[in-house]
Amino acid sequence: MKISEASQASGCHLETIRYYERIGLMPSPTRTGSGYRSYSEQDVERLRFITRGRDLGFSLDEIRSLMRLDQNGDLACEDVTRLAQQHLIDVQERIRDLQRVARELERTIRSCGGGVRAQCAILDALKHSPAPGEAA
Amino acid sequence: MKISEASQASGCHLETIRYYERIGLMPSPTRTGSGYRSYSEQDVERLRFITRGRDLGFSLDEIRSLMRLDQNGDLACEDVTRLAQQHLIDVQERIRDLQRVARELERTIRSCGGGVRAQCAILDALKHSPAPGEAA
DNA sequence: CTTGACTCTGTAGTCGCTACGGACTCTACG
DNA sequence: CGTAGAGTCCGTAGCGACTACAGAGTCAAG
The missing domain is CATH 1.10.1660.10 (Multidrug-efflux Transporter Regulator; Chain: A; Domain 2)
Incomplete structure (x- = not known):
């Protein structure tokens, strides 16, 4: 074809x-x-x-x-499993990273809800927060 | 500096x-x-x-x-929030995608646990599964 | 016999960096 | 004053996994 x-x-x-x-x-x-x-x-x-x-x-x-x-053919299964397991670990780590990011974003967006536009909480967070993920 | x-x-x-x-x-x-x-x-x-x-x-x-x-300066806050919210949605979607992938991987790895090496369940899954994510 | 759909090759663009080579500059030590 | 080593400069190429394009050739139907 x-x-x-x-x-x-x-x-x-x-x-x-x-x-x-x-x-x-x-x-x-x-x-x-x-x-x-x-x-x-x-x-x-x-x-x-x-x-x-x-x-x-x-x-x-x-x-x-x-x-x-x-x-x-032979003996492959073990190696395949190892590869898949390592990959799973990587995926799980990426999920955790993204969840951290999502939480941080939610927190930041929420704090902006009020709408007083004198200063935007989101921009403020980007400017002054101690690097998200660092610290609690 | x-x-x-x-x-x-x-x-x-x-x-x-x-x-x-x-x-x-x-x-x-x-x-x-x-x-x-x-x-x-x-x-x-x-x-x-x-x-x-x-x-x-x-x-x-x-x-x-x-x-x-x-x-x-002015009027920025709304636009910023919109941008951040859209980004949050994207992140959440990526998380869901990865979670689906992780589940699929776990399932596949588990099914390989037995260790009969005549045929590897993981490779089998890659060969024959109906495209993960498609179908339930 | 022409039109349009398909295919071919090779190359450049995407994103967000990172690394390299070869030239220059600056500082410290003898 | 000379020189060694660290820092900086610029431009370019590489990564991964594609995607898109140009310009040429091929094929089937009307």
């Missing part, structure tokens, strides 16, 4: 497919006589694999590793 | 200060006879303003807007 069909079938943006090929994440597909890329069902599965990995927040490098482990 | 001192005083990386100047987020500072940048206390405050904005996840463009609003 042609690249636009592979794109539709995999849910992966057309230009992104070419990008994955360029960086060696996807193999160079076979070509038609006139030079058009021709993808197999297996290629589409690989694209879906990558897309799902991205949806789960894995980096392209991590996905590369996962695919290598997948091809290795 | 020189750039390295301004860097220390503001907590903003030295090269980042030059970068902010290059993109017009910081004004061009005065220069010493030999061409060294010379920063005032006001400049440092501006740098801190930017850094705190970044810590709260605002983009440099949003920070640019905030600073413009700050200089406008």
Whole structure:
């Protein structure tokens, strides 16, 4: 199938497919006589694999590793689990960071509610607060 | 003060200060006879303003807007609040996305716990799950 | 036979930095 | 006075993960 069909079938943006090929994440597909890329069902599965990995927040490098482990066959499971667990930890940390940010924003926005415009509490916070996250 | 001192005083990386100047987020500072940048206390405050904005996840463009609003004086408060609220919504959305990702990862990792290595549940999930987030 | 949709390649832009190379300046020590 | 080392200058390139574009070629339908 042609690249636009592979794109539709995999849910992966057309230009992104070419990008994955360029960086060696996807193999160079076979070509038609006139030079058009021709993808197999297996290629589409690989694209879906990558897309799902991205949806789960894995980096392209991590996905590369996962695919290598997948091809290795034996002993892969442990390594895969380790990679996934580390990734989960990273995600959880990012969540905590963002929650801290959200709390800080809420606090700041709330303090501005009054509407006395002589000085804006939000701008004030940006100017004078002791770096959010630092201190309690 | 020189750039390295301004860097220390503001907590903003030295090269980042030059970068902010290059993109017009910081004004061009005065220069010493030999061409060294010379920063005032006001400049440092501006740098801190930017850094705190970044810590709260605002983009440099949003920070640019905030600073413009700050200089406008009147009527700014409403606009500032709107900007901050929109940003809060974005942050909350990102948190939800990440939480979904974390749940999905936990589920997948858990299902791999057994350790029968004939086929890895994590890789399987990446291969066959109906795109996480889609469907319940 | 022409029109329009598709595909090709290569390159540049995005965001927010960070790092480098090679030249200059300044300070302290001998 | 000379020199070593630290600091600064500028311009450019790299990161990650795309996305967008220009200009050329290809293909199918009317």
